[in-house]
Amino acid sequence: MSESFPRPASSAILERDGRFLLIRRINPPSADLFAFPGGRGEPGETAAETAVREFFEETGIPVTDPELFATYDLKTESHDGAVLSHFFLSVFLVKADATTQALAADDAADAGWYTVDEIRTLPVPPSVLDCVERLAARPAKG
Template sequence: MAYPRIAVSAILKREDRYLLVLRGKGQSEGQYAFPGGKVEPGEKLGVAALRELHEETGIEGANARFFRLYDLIAHNSDGVLESHYVLAVHLVDAEGDQDAIAADDAVAVGWFTIEEIRSLPTPPSVIECIEYIDRHGHEPEPRVLSMEA
């Protein structure tokens, strides 16, 4: 498999709760994380974040805004590269009356407070994102240029 791979995730917050999915496979299997996954060839990052949100939770999101970029590199115990993902985290909006239902590779889905998330098995990036939002609010949307070849 060629590395690095590009992945996205979507942060959806309702009042004081964040939407997380319990991963059923992949690098974060058994951990709670923001809905997300791999970007398909030719797919824009924001579009991928909204697609993954819908595939894993059934929620139709909107207004995907870039929030954070993570360089996630994992090696096995022998020091051999296991995976390398570049993760583009996005903030998203959604109508408040939509119910989240676990689908695709999500085993479960739920809305959690920061305190609850701190007690769950999560990737470090999830904690970093929610603690930043709790302390500083959402970052201003960066300027992103889209170019067609």
């Protein structure tokens, strides 16, 4: 079944001491890739609400203060050009209690904290690499 319009999805970036929390996805379209916690929006949910809910479902960490950081139009097509999946992804920066530990759950096989250099060597979606490169290029807060 091809979809002609994008479905909403959100993910969230949590950074601690120069490391980013990534989960390894179990399900398509990003199975076995490392990504920011996130997923599909539910009816009536804002993009920010999706990011907060999905982050908690996949890591067990309650997050707050979602701030929109980036958006991506993600389309997966078959070899004959048929659209297999199409998502409009909203990526948020979030905050959390620094002592809370991540526990992989839901669509996450495992969770870990990675530096930008480590992320560059992992199998990640292009949107994840784009976000961490943009964050790494930001001037340090003084």
